[in-house]
Amino acid sequence: MLNLLRELKDLRKKGVLGMNRRNISYIGRYNERRLYPLVDNKLTSKRLAIEAGVSVPELLGVVTSQHGIATTELALREQSGFCLKPAKGSGGKGIMVIRRGTEGGYLRSNGQVISPEDLRRHMSNILAGLFSLGGAPDQVLVEALLECDPSLTGYSHEGVPDLRLIVFQGVPVMAMMRLACAASHGKANLHQGAVGVGISIADGRAVLAVQKDAPIKRHPDTGMDLRDLQVPRWQEMLELGCNCADMTGLGYLGVDLVLDKTLGPALLELNARPGLSIQIANGTGLLPRLREVEALRNPARLSVTERIAFAQAHF
Amino acid sequence: MTWLRHKTHDVPWLPGEKRQVWSVEARVEFEAQGEPVKVSLAVPQTQTRFERLAEYTASPGYGLAFVENGRERRAEWSIRNADGPQTLYYRLDLLVDPSLTVADTAPPLEAPSNLFDDSPHATSALHMLDSAVERSADNFTLARELILEFNLQKQSAGFLEQRQARSRWLKQLLNYAQVPAREVKVLTLEDGRRRQRLQTYLQVFQGERYQLFDPRSGRVGLSPNQVMWEYRSGSVLELIGGSQSDVSFSIINQEIPVSQGLEKEGDHFSLLEFSIHSLPVEEQALFKGILLVPVGVLVVVLMRVLVGLRTSGTFMPVLIALSFIQTSLLTGLAGFLLIVGVGLVIRSYLSHLSLLLVARISAVIISVIAMVAVFTVIAYELGLNEGMKITLFPMIILSWTIERMSILWEEEGPHEVFVQGGGSLLVALIAYLLMTNDIVRHLTFNFIGLQLVFMALVLLLGGYTGYRLLELRRFSVLGKGD
Secondary structure, three states: OHHHHHHHHHHHHHOOOOHHHHHHHHHHHHOOHHHHHHHHOHHHHHHHHHHOOOOOOOEEEEEOOOOHHHHHHHHHOOOOOEEEEEOOEOOOOOOEEEEEEEOOEEEEOOOOEEOHHHHHHHHHHHHHOOOEHHHOOOOEEEEEOOOEOOOOOOOOOOOOOEEEEEEEOOEEEEEEEEEOOHHHOOOOOHHHOOEEEEEOOOOOEEEEEEEOOEEOOEOOOOOOEHHHOEOOOHHHHHHHHHHHHHHHOOOEEEEEEEEEOOOEEEEEEEEOOOOOOHHHHHOOOOHHHHHHHHHOOOHHHOOHHHHHHHHHHHO | OHHHHHHHHOOOOOOOOOEEEEEEEEEEEEEEEEEEEEEEEEOOOOEOOEEEEEEEEEOOOOEEEEEEEOOEEEEEEEEEEEEEEEEEEEEEEEEEOOOOOOOOOOOOOOOOHHHOOOOHHHHHHHHHHHHHHHOOOOHHHHHHHHHHHHHHOHHHHHHHHOOOOHHHHHHHHHHHOOOOEEEEEEEEOOOOEEEEOOEEEEEEEEOOEEEEEOOOOOOEOOOOOEEEEEOOOOOOEEEEOEEEEEEEEEEEEEEEOHHHHHHOOOOHHHHOOOOHHHOOHHHHHHHHHHOOHHHHHHHHHHHHHHHOOOOOOOOHHHHHHHHHHHHOHHHHHHHHHHHHHHHHHHHHHHHHHOOOHHHHHHHHHHHHHHHHHHHHHHHHHOOOHHHHHHHHOOHHHHHHHHHHHHHHHHHHOHHHHHHHHHHHHHHHHHHHHHHHOHHHHHHHHHOOOHHHHHHHHHHHHHOOOOOOHHHHHHOHHHHOOO
């Protein structure tokens, strides 16, 4: 009991944001309900991004009905690599990455070969709403494959590493790089075993790396020293994150960015209920930073550059 | 409001310190045919262990009289003209008084005519009586041995029961052997029961004393919560001018202060007015269950907001807890695990068929029902009466649980399924333990104002921004930083 109280005091001191406070004081207060569909549906957020001039992975096609599956599958055989996503999926559920077509099948990014039949069934599952919130009927997005920027290869086993930014009232407050590894089966979610690297907002350098809530020094599969990790084109990434927050109008937003070989910084997806593990990866709590931003007078009127300057000076 | 009820109405805070009163409500239903109607219902009198405190009737438009003919007491309703479905209520408050004994006199012996003809039934019945007489010493042992004989010679017993009920045969055979006996109708008192039926027992006399026998098991005596409803060899319900008559009983248990129980016999309605207590007993029994739901809901809110347990389906644990109350805990747990386990296997087959979502869940619902049917039959064949209670589970909820867990299994692996399934069961268990607690049951039922307290607590918790208990562990790495 005493132990628990001490732990509680420690967390208070560190300013760790808990689930209840996140839901009530931040998501509930700063995110308007009517704006949720913009980010919950990847198709609308993609259209929004294209309008706002934010670069996104190329959209190869959308499947909206069962009978569209067969034709889409035929068309995909010509493609070198692509990615299937449920439009309303959350937490990376239902995403299937195909490297290239092989004899009578497709090669997945994790080396598994699947038949065209499997691919069609996966699309059918997505349409039926297997991966969507609340099981609502869904659509399949077919996106072009992203290619990892050479400066970051080696930090990720399978899949492209992505950068999660928490943008609060237009100000980036915390960042984390998520690296897939063998233990996470190519997935970039921390609770599935991916490596999380806390990134300093000031210069894009690694602060701390954790896997399964425990600090680590090297990437478990590639052996790269994670402390050397520095996100290239950091300023551009931050600007992109701010632009994304501005275009949605959400006050508390999780932005997932990638650095593509040809596109440069690109938007992967948006999240109106970003998780809290980013605090573990950074070794510090979100609350003090959020409070500093709340103390700003009218942050919305500041320009993107001013906001980034503020963030880099403070966090 | 709750305080007021305690102070002015003297409703006790805690159960158990008071006298126990059973309120029994008989509900007579029938179809009137537009003619004069006369309904006569047998009603019990003060008897061993139970003292009649008060009785009430609700019967709009009917004339009512309590008739004592001979030693039998009946409620008689009458009306000149009635049409369509009719419902009459008779309510009786029985005070439990373990020291009370009421003597009874033996009924006259009847000469059972159908034992004197030479039909195969008579021969077979008299044969059984002969072997029972040989093994018996007095009236009581004869009754016991006769029931035993019926249970041993299943074929003859089955043959006899085609003609008339076993209790009737037993009574006739005993009378034939010069033993005074009669059939009585017994009601088992169980708190919160609705639509209860009467059971037939056998009352056997020896001089001034009598004993009751269960004609099925041969068990002697009544359990403390059984009351004789009709025990004068009459019929329970007689109806003239109607058809499809039916009588069913609802029972609730109340604790009444000794003083009140004795003084306020007549008007205990006015005492407890403006409360659920003024409803018919059947509705009261229903509310006794419903008023417990907020307790379960509160547990869910506590566990999710303060502790941070993940459950599959927000209020599924409450529904599971409610069905545990019906089934008893162990049977419920075993049944739940069995159905969900087998359901997951079936569901994993269904996922190969790549069905649409609604169709898939419908298929799961149908298989859950099939499973429940199979398990019930197996349990019955094995003689496990407990197993038959599986039918009380909410099937649709179970199917959704299976569906969710199966998706969880595919996406996050079995670990997450056990975490959430375990979480749900844990919450259900806590909710069950609270909801079956006598004090909690007593408080929620007698103090409706507590619902507002629950509401306030839930609203308070809704604004709680502190850490969840499990978050302390999750973020403990952060705390140790310095």
